[in-house]
Each structure stands twice: as structure tokens, then as C-alpha cells.
Amino acid sequence: MNHVSEAGILLVMSAVSTSNESVSCRQRHDGVVVSNRNICREHFELTVRVLPGDKGGFGPTAPGQFIQIGCRPPAKVLDIDALSGDEFEITEGSWPNLKQPEMTQRLALLRRPFSLSGRWDDEQGTCIQIVQRVVGTGTQWLSELVEGDKVDLIGPLGNTFTLPADRKLGLMVGGGVGLPPMFYLANAMAKAGWDAVGFVGAMTSDLLAVTWADDKPQADGKPVKSVHEFAKHAFPAVVTTDDGSIGLQGRITDGLVRYIESLSDEQKQQAVIYTCGPHVMMHAVAKLAEQFGIPCQACLEQTMACGMGTCQSCIVKIEDNNNPHGTLESGRNWRYKLTCTDGPVFNSTDVIW
Amino acid sequence: MSQTIAPNDVSLAVDLAGLKLDNPMMTASGTCGYAYEYQDFVDLHTFGAFVTKSISVEVRKGNEAYRIVETRGGMMNAIGLANVGLDAFVKDKLPQLVSMRENGPRIVVNIAGHSITDYVTAAGTISQNISVDAIELNVSCPNVGDGLVFGTDPTMLKKVVAEVRAAMRDDCKLIVKLSPNVGDITKTAGAAVDGGTDILSMINTYTALAIDVNKRRPRIANGTGGLSGPAVRPLAVYLTSRVYREVAKAAGVPIIGMGGIQYWQDAAEFLIAGATGLAVGTALFVDPATPVNVMTGLKEYLAKQGVTDINDIIGTLKMPGDQGF
Numbered sequence: 001m002n003h004v005s006e007a008g009i010l011l012v013m014s015a016v017s018t019s020n021e022s023v024s025c026r027q028r029h030d031g032v033v034v035s036n037r038n039i040c041r042e043h044f045e046l047t048v049r050v051l052p053g054d055k056g057g058f059g060p061t062a063p064g065q066f067i068q069i070g071c072r073p074p075a076k077v078l079d080i081d082a083l084s085g086d087e088f089e090i091t092e093g094s095w096p097n098l099k100q101p102e103m104t105q106r107l108a109l110l111r112r113p114f115s116l117s118g119r120w121d122d123e124q125g126t127c128i129q130i131v132q133r134v135v136g137t138g139t140q141w142l143s144e145l146v147e148g149d150k151v152d153l154i155g156p157l158g159n160t161f162t163l164p165a166d167r168k169l170g171l172m173v174g175g176g177v178g179l180p181p182m183f184y185l186a187n188a189m190a191k192a193g194w195d196a197v198g199f200v201g202a203m204t205s206d207l208l209a210v211t212w213a214d215d216k217p218q219a220d221g222k223p224v225k226s227v228h229e230f231a232k233h234a235f236p237a238v239v240t241t242d243d244g245s246i247g248l249q250g251r252i253t254d255g256l257v258r259y260i261e262s263l264s265d266e267q268k269q270q271a272v273i274y275t276c277g278p279h280v281m282m283h284a285v286a287k288l289a290e291q292f293g294i295p296c297q298a299c300l301e302q303t304m305a306c307g308m309g310t311c312q313s314c315i316v317k318i319e320d321n322n323n324p325h326g327t328l329e330s331g332r333n334w335r336y337k338l339t340c341t342d343g344p345v346f347n348s349t350d351v352i353w
Numbered sequence: 354m355s356q357t358i359a360p361n362d363v364s365l366a367v368d369l370a371g372l373k374l375d376n377p378m379m380t381a382s383g384t385c386g387y388a389y390e391y392q393d394f395v396d397l398h399t400f401g402a403f404v405t406k407s408i409s410v411e412v413r414k415g416n417e418a419y420r421i422v423e424t425r426g427g428m429m430n431a432i433g434l435a436n437v438g439l440d441a442f443v444k445d446k447l448p449q450l451v452s453m454r455e456n457g458p459r460i461v462v463n464i465a466g467h468s469i470t471d472y473v474t475a476a477g478t479i480s481q482n483i484s485v486d487a488i489e490l491n492v493s494c495p496n497v498g499d500g501l502v503f504g505t506d507p508t509m510l511k512k513v514v515a516e517v518r519a520a521m522r523d524d525c526k527l528i529v530k531l532s533p534n535v536g537d538i539t540k541t542a543g544a545a546v547d548g549g550t551d552i553l554s555m556i557n558t559y560t561a562l563a564i565d566v567n568k569r570r571p572r573i574a575n576g577t578g579g580l581s582g583p584a585v586r587p588l589a590v591y592l593t594s595r596v597y598r599e600v601a602k603a604a605g606v607p608i609i610g611m612g613g614i615q616y617w618q619d620a621a622e623f624l625i626a627g628a629t630g631l632a633v634g635t636a637l638f639v640d641p642a643t644p645v646n647v648m649t650g651l652k653e654y655l656a657k658q659g660v661t662d663i664n665d666i667i668g669t670l671k672m673p674g675d676q677g678f
């Protein structure tokens with residue numbers, strides 16, 4: 001049921017896919033920065049040209065998938081190997097020049113995961129895009145990259161959002177750094193001929209990592225073509241801010257409720273909610289989805305060390321009757337699953353929130 | 354002018370008490386799962402040996418989230434020994450694991466337990482598979498209160514090692530993995546040797562604490578976690594050197610050194626300190642190809658040092674006070 005379009009977008013028409021469908025193309029790649037654009041306060045849109053890895057070019061990808069980027073100079077650039085030259089020769093009275101970067105600088109050791117916000121292929125290969133917010137050591141390092149800099153990434157990782165064959169209206173609900181995968185999803189929906197609406201929320205206007213289009217976001221929460229990333233596919237958006245500095249004042253769910261209530265029953269049966277963002281926000285969205293009987297796919301976030309399914313650090317509790325790890329008071333059985341390989345996308349009703 | 358040696362002429366083959374490896378590079382338990390998860394990212398045939406995640410007799414779901422946190426130059430983990438349990442391991446994972454053995458890495462299964470009976474059951478069962486080259490005893494995982502006692506009490510350790518050794522297939526090697534969280538590591542190393550271990554591996558993680566300064570709570574759910582990565586390397590090299598000089602060398606028991614190996618320089622330190630095998634853990638998350646890069650670097654380094662056989666550099670450290678220092 002999968003098909004790979006020429007743009008390399010994998011559309012999975014079945015239920016939420018398992019990781020196995022696309023794992024074999026996971027690999028390490030070198031990349032070169034094409035651009036690194038400061039979109040708004042603390043947010044950067046990083047575009048990277050991916051060079052072929054040992055197993056060839058960057059594998060097919062779909063919205064929801066992520067990459068693990070080394071947020072430190074790649075070893076070659078760090079010139080660790082220079083140590084094998086004369087520099088490392090210890091003469092009497094001298095001390096080897098031990099360039100252990102993590103000891104002398106504040107450098108991220110582990111890779112950091114970021115959702116794909118876009119991907120395109122041309123004659124020269126693949127470009128991928130992420131949108132990231134500076135919150136610490138690794139994201140600070142990424143924000144300082146300029147055109148031509150080298151990066152080292154592993155991908156594509158994780159499973160994908162899916163577009164069920166019997167529906168065709170996507171409600172994309174992205175809060176904060178949960179927004180980037182929605183940009184990629186919008187692209188896939190346009191290609192699949194779906195209708196879609198973007199729901200975009202942040203604390204305040206200058207933390208909204210979007211490019212504004214012609215229409216002004218409406219204070220009453222009416223969807224208009226205000227966000228370029230959606231408007232370019234002719235999809236409208238509902239913008240909410242906690243402080244009302246732009247769009248509707250309130251939570252992202254306030255905008256979502258208003259919109260769902262405006263739908264006919266028939267339209268509701270066509271709808272699927274896709275969400276990514278802070279845990280509490282996704283939980284609230286999941287509750288709404290359940291209340292209105294609309295299926296909902298949530299792209300979860302968890303601290304990761306490897307991203308490859310080996311370290312067992314990125315666990316989430318997911319409903320599962322097969323070899324359960326525990327049972328809730330309500331009688332639901334659950335298992336720890338890995339966000340990096342079983343997810344990051346799960347059906348919201350399966351998540352033990 | 355001394356004759357120049359080409360890096361490709363350097364032999365990296367090592368012999369760990371009869372466990373012969375094409376090269377000293379191994380995976381550190383718990384950082385590569387059961388191998389198949391990892392095979393997309395690196396050719397596992399490049400390793401001298403593959404070491405599995407700790408297996409316990411019973412299924413363990415592991416600790417709550419958050420299980421890891423990065424600290425400067427290292428990471429802390431409290432995974433809680435999450436694993437599929439002995440039965441599922443033997444049925445589902447082991448056949449897949451041993452299938453890569455031909456022309457590939459030697460297979461080492463790491464086991465953890467609550468009691469001597471647990472260790473004996475797991476080691477006895479797993480070593481029946483003739484493709485398992487060695488069993489590594491995790492007596493030092495600091496994350497579950499129960500395992501720690503074997504790793505810190507020499508009397509208990511000797512007893513568990515002796516009983517496990519007796520329960521295993523004869524030509525399957527026993528590795529005892531030492532905890533650094535002890536007052537005098539030569540005591541536990543000595544106990545493991547007295548109990549009859551074939552090989553020592555060291556070190557497991559250092560018990561550590563990272564605090565969320567806003568919440569004034571630990572940054573991982575378990576409270577404390579085990580520190581690994583470049584931050585622990587000098588500590589691990591020191592312990593390796595002590596155990597080599599004070600226990601292992603005289604007893605003829607080889608050491609598998611680990612703790613923060615990321616670059617070939619780190620590996621060279623462990624070799625010089627007395628390690629024969631080298632395991633890489635945390636650095637695999639940073640770059641899955643770390644062992645391959647380390648080997649390339651080691652060959653160049655050994656060639657420059659005028660050494661054609663890696664065994665000639667093992668334990669060559671001279672400390673102040675040593676003859677010829």
C-alpha cells in the first residue's frame with residue numbers, strides 16, 4: 001500500500017505504519033548547510049543538502065519522521081585525526097596537546113532529534129529541512145551554522161503520519177516546536193488531494209515559527225490563508241496565542257473546538273486530527289478528538305540517546321494486550337514502546353497519557 | 354632510520370584466554386540491543402565481538418521515563434535493565450544473534466540477576482547454545498538495588514562466579530564485569546579471579562546524580578543513574594591499570610577495557626594500561642562507526658610506534674617508580 005512519489009514522499013495508506021517498513025534505509029549521512037534562516041525569536045529553519053551514505057542516498061521519507069543531528073563539529077572537522085601527526089609526539093618535557101573537545105568546550109555529546117519539516121530531491125540529490133528552537137547547548141550550536149558548514153546526521157528515523165484512505169480532511173495541530181512536522185504533512189496532504197486546516201499556537205506572536213502570508217490571522221479563530229507554509233497549498237490556518245498578541249487569544253484547543261463545531265457531521269466523518277507539540281497540549285487535543293469521535297495521530301517527543309532503537313531510553317506507555325508490562329486500574333494493558341522506532345507517531349487512543 | 358611499517362601490516366588480533374578475536378573492538382552491553390537493531394548503521398562483521406544487553410531470567414520492563422540525561426562530556430542512564438527475559442531471548446533473539454557469527458563477531462551474552470540461582474539458570478541455559486562464545490556477568494549495574502551486592506562484596510562475588518562457572522558449557526568463556534563503585538577494586542577483581550573467571554571486563558557505569566535546578570529534583574526518574582562516556586575515561590583507565598598491575602597480569606586473566614572510548618587515542622590508553630579487549634558504549638550513539646574509526650586510527654598509531662602486533666603494546670605503561678621509567 002506504500003508508494004514513493006518522485007519527491008521521495010512515502011504515503012502510507014494503511015494504519016499507523018510500523019518502523020520496519022522503512023528501516024532498511026536508515027543510515028549515517030554527511031550533510032552541507034544550504035541555509036540557516038532565523039525565522040523568529042529563538043527559531044531557525046535549517047536546510048541541509050544530504051550527501052550519500054554507505055548505502056546510497058537519503059531514503060524515502062514521510063511526515064512524522066525525524067533525523068538525529070550531531071550538534072557538534074563532525075570529527076573530521078574537529079581534526080581529531082591531526083593528533084596522529086607530529087602534534088602527538090611526546091618529547092621530553094612536553095605534554096601532548098589533547099584536543100578532547102568535550103572537555104574544553106561546552107559541546108553536546110549525543111545527537112539531538114528533530115522532525116523533518118520538509119524534503120525535496122533534485123539532480124544533485126536530497127535536501128532536508130528542520131525548524132528548531134534554541135533551548136540549550138546543542139540547539140545553540142545548530143543556530144550558529146552558516147552556508148557551507150558540515151553536519152553529520154542519521155536518518156530517516158521513526159514511523160510516519162498516515163492518511164487513511166476513507167478520509168480526506170486533515171486538521172493539523174502544532175504547538176511550539178511541534179509545528180515543523182505539520183509543514184511537511186501539509187505538503188503530503190496537498191499531493192494526496194486532501195483538504196486541510198493548520199492550527200498553530202504559541203505563547204506569544206514572536207515565538208510563532210511561521211512565515212506570514214497575505215491574510216491576517218483572525219481574532220475570532222476563523223481559518224484564513226495567513227500562514228505561508230499552509231497557504232502555499234491553499235490551506236487556511238487558525239492562529240492562537242496565549243496573550244492574544246496575534247490571532248485568537250487562548251489555547252490551540254480553543255481554536256480547534258470552534259472549528260470542529262462548525263463542521264457538519266458528514267465533514268467530521270471525513271476528518272483526521274494530527275498533532276505534535278508539548279505533551280499537555282497533545283493530551284488536550286487527544287481528549288477533544290475522542291469527544292468528537294475523530295481519529296487522532298500524535299507525534300510524541302521523548303529524550304533520546306541513540307534514536308536507533310538500541311538504548312531503551314525513549315519509552316512511552318502504549319496500550320497493548322500483547323505481553324503487557326502493566327495494567328491500569330481501568331483494566332487497560334500497556335507496554336513500554338520506543339518513541340524512536342515504534343513511534344514517534346501513535347494513535348492517540350493507544351497512548352497512556 | 355628504523356624500518357617503516359604500513360598501517361595495514363599491523364595485526365590487531367587478540368586472544369582473550371582462548372577467546373580469539375580478529376580485533377579487540379567489542380560493543381558495550383546495553384548500547385546495541387540484541388544486534389539486529391543496530392545493523393542498519395554499521396557492518397557488525399567489523400567487530401571482534403558483540404555483547405548483548407543484559408538478560409535476566411524474568412522479563413523486566415525497566416524504569417519510568419526519564420531514563421537518561423546528558424551531562425558535560427557524558428551521559429547518565431537508569432534504564433533499569435529493561436529486557437525481554439531469558440525465555441524470549443533464547444527463543445527469539447539468540448538465533449538471530451548467532452546467525453551473524455560466521456565470519457563475524459564472537460558472541461557474548463551479558464546476564465544480570467537477583468540471586469545466585471538467577472545467574473546460574475541464565476548462564477547455564479544460554480551457554481548450551483554452542484555459538485555463544487562467552488557469558489558476561491553484570492554484577493555491577495547500579496540501577497537496581499539487588500544487583501549491586503554481588504558487585505561490591507568480594508565474598509558474594511567469588512561465590513556467584515564459582516557457581517556460574519560450574520554451570521556453564523566448558524568451552525564457553527566467563528567474563529566478570531566489575532563495578533567502579535567500590536572502595537578497592539582490586540578486592541572485587543581478585544574475588545572474581547579466585548572464583549574462576551576467565552576474563553575481567555571493566556568498567557560498568559559510575560553511580561551519579563544530576564539535579565534539575567528549577568524543580569530541585571533528580572533529572573532522571575530513578576533518582577541516581579550510571580555515568581558513562583568521555584567524562585569517565587581517565588577514571589576507567591586508572592582502574593584498568595590498577596587491576597592489571599595488581600591482579601590480572603599475575604593471574605594471567607585478560608581485561609576488556611571500557612569507559613569513554615571515542616577516539617583511537619582513548620583506546621590506546623586502555624591498551625597501554627593493560628586492556629586486551631576494548632568495548633565501546635556511549636560513543637556508538639554519537640557515531641555508530643566509532644569502532645571502525647578507532648581501528649583505523651590504532652593501526653596508524655601502532656605503525657608509527659613501530660609496533661606490528663597489538664599485543665606488544667598491551668600493559669606497556671611505565672609509572673613513576675617502575676624500572677626503566
Ligand SMILES: Cc1cc2nc3c(=O)[nH]c(=O)nc-3n(C[C@H](O)[C@H](O)[C@H](O)COP(=O)(O)OP(=O)(O)OC[C@H]3O[C@@H](n4cnc5c(N)ncnc54)[C@H](O)[C@@H]3O)c2cc1C
Nearest residue numbers: 112113114115132133135136137138139177302564565566
Ligand atoms: C522525535 C523528536 C522530534 C523533535 N523535533 C523537534 C523540532 O522539529 N524542532 C525543535 O526545535 N525541537 C525538536 N525536538 C526537541 C529537540 O530535540 C530538543 O529541543 C533538543 O534535543 C535540545 O537540545 P539542546 O542541546 O539544545 O538542549 P539541552 O542542552 O539538552 O537542554 C534542554 C533543556 O534542559 C534545560 N536544562 C539543562 N540542565 C538543566 C538543569 N540542571 N536543571 C534544569 N534544567 C536544565 C536546558 O536549559 C534546556 O532548556 C524533537 C524531539 C524529539 C524527540
Ligand SMILES: Cc1cc2nc3c(=O)[nH]c(=O)nc-3n(C[C@H](O)[C@H](O)[C@H](O)COP(=O)(O)O)c2cc1C
Nearest residue numbers: 381382383407491556557581582612613633634635
Ligand atoms: C544506555 C546504557 C545502557 C547500559 N546497559 C547496560 C547493561 O544492560 N548491562 C551492563 O552490564 N552494562 C550496561 N551499560 C554500561 C556499558 O556497558 C559500559 O560499561 C559503560 O557505559 C561504560 O562504557 P562507555 O563509556 O563506552 O559507555 C549501559 C550503558 C549505557 C550508556
Ligand code: FES
Nearest residue numbers: 307311312314340
Ligand atoms: S533513543 Fe535509544 S532506543 Fe529510542
